[in-house]
Amino acid sequence: MAGRLIYLIGPSGSGKDSLLDAAREPLAERGGRVARRVITRSAEAAGEAAQAVSAEQFATMQAQGAxxxxxxxxxxCYGIPRLVDDWLAAGADVLVNGSRAYLPQARARYPDLQVILLTVDPAVLRERLLVRGRETLPQIEERLARNAEFTTSMLAADDPSLSLLDNxxxxxxxxxxLFRLIGK
Ligand SMILES: Nc1ncnc2c1ncn2[C@@H]1O[C@H](COP(=O)(O)OP(=O)(O)OP(=O)(O)O)[C@@H](O)[C@H]1O
Ligand SMILES: O=P(O)(O)OC[C@H]1O[C@H](OP(=O)(O)O)[C@H](O)[C@@H]1O
Known part of the structure; x- marks a missing residue:
């Protein structure tokens, strides 16, 4: 039986990566997997949980159907490796750190995906981005502006297929x- 894609989205800084890191082991014990993203950022900033590549490498991987x-x-640029399709086909539930903007395309490809939207108090969000210090101050401001737009529109849509998870x-x-929401 095919596994389920669990698509975790939410503002930058809301804690998606932290939650996925914490979920990796307990999910594996229940036969599930956490996808490792490919991102065009430095290896240092990408961390262990993502594969850092150059823009040229990313384009090559994309052209190869990776x-x-x-x-x-x-x-x-962000990529979720094709390997997740093998995991799903083998029956494993797969957690991914997704993009809110890409949700319609993700739904088109995986109609049964479960969407979980992380929410966090706006003041806490700003503080977390500042403390994390991965981006410059102008980049943090851009992310906060992008987040404000999405949060308003996504919550206003009142989509019943969206589960909210306050972090x-x-x-x-x-x-x-999270484990309650995914029934594990
Ligand atoms: N529940 C929490 N309590 C306190 N700090 C947290 C919590 N969750 C995450 N953080 C901290 O908030 C910061 C942002 O978290 P994280 O990088 O996981 O967010 P993210 O949603 O993956 O962001 P992005 O989409 O930008 O990668 C990190 O410094 C992390 O340690
Ligand atoms: O704003 P939206 O479209 O939801 O997502 C944009 C992307 O940015 C974040 O990654 P990171 O903060 O760069 O690691 C998200 O995880 C996502 O991949």
């Missing part, structure tokens, strides 16, 4: 909520 999904945002509190609590 990605199940790919998008551009924040001046970067304003401790990560451990959010992890418990």
């Amino acid at each position: 990605f199940a999904m790919s998008w551009q945002a924040n001046g970067l 304003s509190g401790p990560l451990r609590k959010s992890l418990e909520k």
